[in-house]
Amino acid sequence: MATTPPNQSIERAAAVLGALGASETGVMRASDIARAIGLGTSTTGRLLATLESLEYVRRDPDQGWSVGRAVLELASQGLNHNPVHRESRAAAQELAHRIGLTANVGVQDDTSCIYLCHFEGSLAPKSHTMIGMRQPLHASALGKALMLDLTQADREALLGTDLARYTDHTITTHDALTDDLVASAGRGWCVENQELALGRFCIAAPIRNASGRIVAALSVSGRLTQLRDRDTAVLAEDLIEVADRISVGLGMISAVAH
Incomplete structure (x- = not known):
């Protein structure tokens, strides 16, 4: 049976969430996220914008990006199930x-x-x-x-x-x-x-x-x-x-x- 190739967009979105989760402060600048996951700033910016629209990340103008409400809700649902x-x-x-x-x-x-x-x-x-x-x-x-x-x-x-x-x-x-x-x-x-x-x-x-x-x-x-x-x-x-x-x-x- 042929193996389905991974979806690059999903992998990159998961990498963004993983970088935020691994952050010691829980907040990162877009440039730091790009550096952590090995992508360009423009690509990372597009990923962050999409994740923000889905509430998987949130942006604080003064501090940076952090994990959003949807991630916490999904984690809670997973535990409750x-x-x-x-x-x-x-x-x-x-x-x-x-x-x-x-x-x-x-x-x-x-x-x-x-x-x-x-x-x-x-x-x-x-x-x-x-x-x-x-x-x-x-x-x-x-x-x-x-x-x-x-x-x-x-x-x-x-x-x-x-x-x-x-x-x-x-x-x-x-x-x-x-x-x-x-x-x-x-x-x-x-x-x-x-x-x-x-x-x-x-x-x-x-x-x-x-x-x-x-x-x-x-x-x-x-x-x-x-x-x-x-x-x-x-x-x-x-x-x-x-x-x-x-x-x-x-x-x-x-x-x-x-």
Whole structure:
């Protein structure tokens, strides 16, 4: 079957939105956007004008271009149509409020974990949301929980031979990752101890659908200083109970054999 060639106009429009999304301030001048996506200023200007007419970007005469209302509305609709997000949102929010830490829900996308939900407790305020952001599967508690049912051969085929190092604590071999996941499966939850960022600690549990397949994961995280006086086992029990409740909401009605 012949492959349909990509539509250049759509690719360029997506590049503009990607550049705006990646901007540290969220606002860019047209010339900076043109430079970021490798197009001329006139071509970029036409793209911006079209996207503005569709409300995918907006222009502030004093500051520049930013993501528009239509993008935010589309993202919201996408989340609301996602069954995992619908089922887990209230439960994750309540968990974060009750324990005072950050609660996240993530799903797998190729070799990454993407955040679907992100809620902060009173002890873990942030100035930004994590929704839509990615983390590597092998170096995050959410990612590990998503891979619990995979064999080592499956993980090697998915992730490749080399596992990227982010800190001195990152697991970088498949044998070590397998050992970590076997221990995690035995207790029902995964650990990320400064493997992605120094000073960060996170635990996660899998979320399953009606067939028992892992479709998402729920985590709680915080700084090591915030967790120093917390009983991790008690925190994990709470986490697993909420993850199981979400799984039941997705249709899981029986135990999963290991």
